[in-house]
Amino acid sequence: MADKDVSFPTAEYCVTFPRNFLWGAATAAYQIEGAWNEDGKGESIWDRFSHTEGTILNSDTGDVACDHYHRLDKDIALMKELGIRAYRFSISWPRIFPDGKGLVNLAGLDFYNRLVDKLLEAQIQPFATLYHWDLPQPLQDIGGWSNREVSSYFCDYAAVLSKHLGDRVRNWVTINEPWVIANIGHRDGLMAPGIKSQKTSLQVAHHLLVAHGKATQALRADNPSARVGIALDMRPTAPASDSPEDVEAARKTWTREARWYLDPLFKAYYPPDIWTEYGENAPIVKPRDMSLISQNLDFLGINYYTRTVCSKDGPVERIPGSEYTEMNWEIAPEAFCKMLIEISHEYNLPPIYITENGAAFNDVVTTEGTVEDTNRRDYMRDHLLQARIAMEEGVNLAGYFVWSLLDNFEWAFGYSKRFGIIHVDFKTQDRIIKKSGHWFSSVIKNYGFASEKAEHERITAVSANRADRR
Numbered sequence: 001m002a003d004k005d006v007s008f009p010t011a012e013y014c015v016t017f018p019r020n021f022l023w024g025a026a027t028a029a030y031q032i033e034g035a036w037n038e039d040g041k042g043e044s045i046w047d048r049f050s051h052t053e054g055t056i057l058n059s060d061t062g063d064v065a066c067d068h069y070h071r072l073d074k075d076i077a078l079m080k081e082l083g084i085r086a087y088r089f090s091i092s093w094p095r096i097f098p099d100g101k102g103l104v105n106l107a108g109l110d111f112y113n114r115l116v117d118k119l120l121e122a123q124i125q126p127f128a129t130l131y132h133w134d135l136p137q138p139l140q141d142i143g144g145w146s147n148r149e150v151s152s153y154f155c156d157y158a159a160v161l162s163k164h165l166g167d168r169v170r171n172w173v174t175i176n177e178p179w180v181i182a183n184i185g186h187r188d189g190l191m192a193p194g195i196k197s198q199k200t201s202l203q204v205a206h207h208l209l210v211a212h213g214k215a216t217q218a219l220r221a222d223n224p225s226a227r228v229g230i231a232l233d234m235r236p237t238a239p240a241s242d243s244p245e246d247v248e249a250a251r252k253t254w255t256r257e258a259r260w261y262l263d264p265l266f267k268a269y270y271p272p273d274i275w276t277e278y279g280e281n282a283p284i285v286k287p288r289d290m291s292l293i294s295q296n297l298d299f300l301g302i303n304y305y306t307r308t309v310c311s312k313d314g315p316v317e318r319i320p321g322s323e324y325t326e327m328n329w330e331i332a333p334e335a336f337c338k339m340l341i342e343i344s345h346e347y348n349l350p351p352i353y354i355t356e357n358g359a360a361f362n363d364v365v366t367t368e369g370t371v372e373d374t375n376r377r378d379y380m381r382d383h384l385l386q387a388r389i390a391m392e393e394g395v396n397l398a399g400y401f402v403w404s405l406l407d408n409f410e411w412a413f414g415y416s417k418r419f420g421i422i423h424v425d426f427k428t429q430d431r432i433i434k435k436s437g438h439w440f441s442s443v444i445k446n447y448g449f450a451s452e453k454a455e456h457e458r459i460t461a462v463s464a465n466r467a468d469r470r
């Protein structure tokens with residue numbers, strides 16, 4: 001077996017990516033910044049939620065997190081050392097508008113101005129996400145995303161960012177994972193704002209899409225060259241057996257979770273069968289909403305971690321023979337490839353970026369001060385291999401952002417789940433680049449990685465097959 005660490009130039013076989021493939025790492029404001037009440041920042045729903053007893057494992061909060069707000073220079077130096085070409089971060093709405101609307105907090109804007117300038121200085125492209133879950137609490141107090149007005153405030157917020165950062169930030173992600181916001185935050189109540197109502201969650205989902213549409217227009221108004229996309233979490237489904245009931249369960253789950261967003265965005269309608277099933281819980285949709293939602297996008301962001309195996313009785317927790325990460329998520333790289341191919345056939349998609357992919361494992365710092373996370377490296381490698389096969393099958397994949405640059409606050413799991421390619425000691429704030437980080441760095445430098453003969457042959461075969469079909 002070939003040594004997986006052999007770098008590209010000396011390896012006999014390699015998996016190579018196009019020279020213009022974009023390599024990046026991703027984070028989110030609440031998960032890394034800390035400084036939760038500094039420099040005029042307002043309270044967010046995640047501040048409120050994590051300060052509420054019983055919501056987060058070990059009563060952890062994002063008050064300090066990775067203290068990235070005060071360690072900007074060091075963190076950018078680490079990105080530079082890794083050689084990443086793009087950095088996906090999110091902007092904290094309550095840093096910019098402490099009340100969610102009205103007066104702009106210039107100190108908040110200044111932080112992102114500095115971040116963007118320093119990234120550009122380090123030749124790292126900024127990819128800014130406008131909303132990664134930290135709604136200003138004052139907006140929650142007027143109903144949050146269930147109140148349609150909030151989508152207009154979001155549009156104002158987007159316009160301010162476009163005006164102040166749009167001369168330097170070209171790539172924008174409007175909303176991160178609307179399904180998670182709607183369902184985990186408003187149906188299951190396990191994330192902020194902790195609401196449990198299916199009806200509310202469906203209206204929230206619709207308003208998030210409306211907000212996405214309005215913000216897309218706002219971002220392009222001032223800067224016609226802005227590139228705008230959305231990041232969807234996508235868990236492909238597979239039936240637990242061939243029984244018609246299991247097959248139907250898989251189809252329905254996929255429709256409720258993925259098509260509920262893909263169809264409005266790329267076909268301008270909601271999936272009719274599930275719409276009917278929701279009955280009076282279906283959202284109120286205003287005239288012209290669907291054309292607003294389905295404007296052309298410059299890219300689609302996909303966050304991929306795992307698949308769901310569905311039976312008529314619900315998701316199957318453990319598949320014999322499968323491996324799982326610390327999140328209890330099945331490691332399923334082939335399902336990733338299959339999904340990319342299927343959605344590319346079904347929808348008329350713009351270029352795709354994998355805006356998140358990665359894994360939580362229990363890392364150990366060795367006595368030499370290293371983190372030998374071969375499991376995370378293998379996870380990334382296996383998914384990149386499948387991504388490359390998908391590209392060979394015609395999927396228009398333009399880049400890959402690993403989740404995450406740093407170990408960070410993993411929402412309801414607090415600091416118990418580590419996703420970083422950089423280890424963070426939350427007591428000292430020391431950072432260590434993990435083995436997976438060094439490996440990723442070599443992939444970027446070499447435009448690919450050493451592979452085994454079989455993998456190499458597989459890609460060549462896919463490619464030849466496709467050429468034949470043309």
Ligand code: FCB
Nearest residue numbers: 028176177180233403410
């Ligand atoms: C995604 C979130 C991201 C992170 C990863 C593990 O759903 O977008 O913030 O928590 O999961």
